[in-house]
Amino acid sequence: MTVFITRDLTPDSDFLYLLSEEGWQVNGFSLLEFEGVPFSYPHVDWIFFYSKNGIKFFFEYLKSDERRWRTFSKRQASKTPKLAVMSKASAEYLLEYNVEADFIGTGDASTTAPAFLRMAKGQRVLFPHAKNSRHSIRQLIENEINAIDIVVYENRKTSNFPPSDAAVLVFTSPMNVEAYFEKYSLKQKQKLVAIGHTTATKLTVLGLHKFKIATEPNETALAHAVIGLD
Numbered sequence: 001m002t003v004f005i006t007r008d009l010t011p012d013s014d015f016l017y018l019l020s021e022e023g024w025q026v027n028g029f030s031l032l033e034f035e036g037v038p039f040s041y042p043h044v045d046w047i048f049f050y051s052k053n054g055i056k057f058f059f060e061y062l063k064s065d066e067r068r069w070r071t072f073s074k075r076q077a078s079k080t081p082k083l084a085v086m087s088k089a090s091a092e093y094l095l096e097y098n099v100e101a102d103f104i105g106t107g108d109a110s111t112t113a114p115a116f117l118r119m120a121k122g123q124r125v126l127f128p129h130a131k132n133s134r135h136s137i138r139q140l141i142e143n144e145i146n147a148i149d150i151v152v153y154e155n156r157k158t159s160n161f162p163p164s165d166a167a168v169l170v171f172t173s174p175m176n177v178e179a180y181f182e183k184y185s186l187k188q189k190q191k192l193v194a195i196g197h198t199t200a201t202k203l204t205v206l207g208l209h210k211f212k213i214a215t216e217p218n219e220t221a222l223a224h225a226v227i228g229l230d
Helices: 014-021 052-063 066-077 088-097 109-120 174-181 197-205 219-227
Strands: 002-005 025-028 032-036 046-049 082-085 124-130 146-157 168-171 191-194
Touching: 014 025, 014 219, 032 052, 032 174, 046 052, 052 066, 052 088, 052 124, 052 146, 082 088, 082 109, 146 174, 168 174, 168 197, 168 219, 174 197, 191 197, 191 219
Parallel strands: 002 025, 002 168, 046 082, 046 124, 124 146, 168 191
Antiparallel strands: 032 146
């Protein structure tokens, strides 16, 4: 009953709490490094955030300059631009910056993209993202919107980490999958859980075909996926 997750876990982590309550020993840390970068952007109708990191580095940079933050806050007061997020978890994180999402996706690109397009067709949409982004939403709808990309942070794979002996390995992104299996192999009897279909696809590309996918891209669903393993 041991599990490793490729995410830095806070004391109030749902994943940590739920599994600890069931008697699991939980260990977690990210296999990636993140660093914010300066950016600027034009007037847009929407800002679409793929992840919590996108939200974090976007708002941290805005808040680092009083004038920048005041300008953004003034625009937000008139709901310009509107804010869209990939999932409920990102919508909840957005509230930490005292702003609300006007559109909340399902966490899955194939269902989120058409739903968002119904609201944003023909409009200017800003996509803050990592330097190594997969552009999962933009590439599905870019012919029907005016898409504008900005890099707000860099994400790099780390290499200074040990292999895990945990019975279950939980991967929270394709890049975390790459970072781990570039160094180590899956051990006998270890089981795999993926946060979503893109992460699962990366496992498949590497020849790992037996895994469980969380029903939603959040810590609660990940914990239930682990508990529900055969």
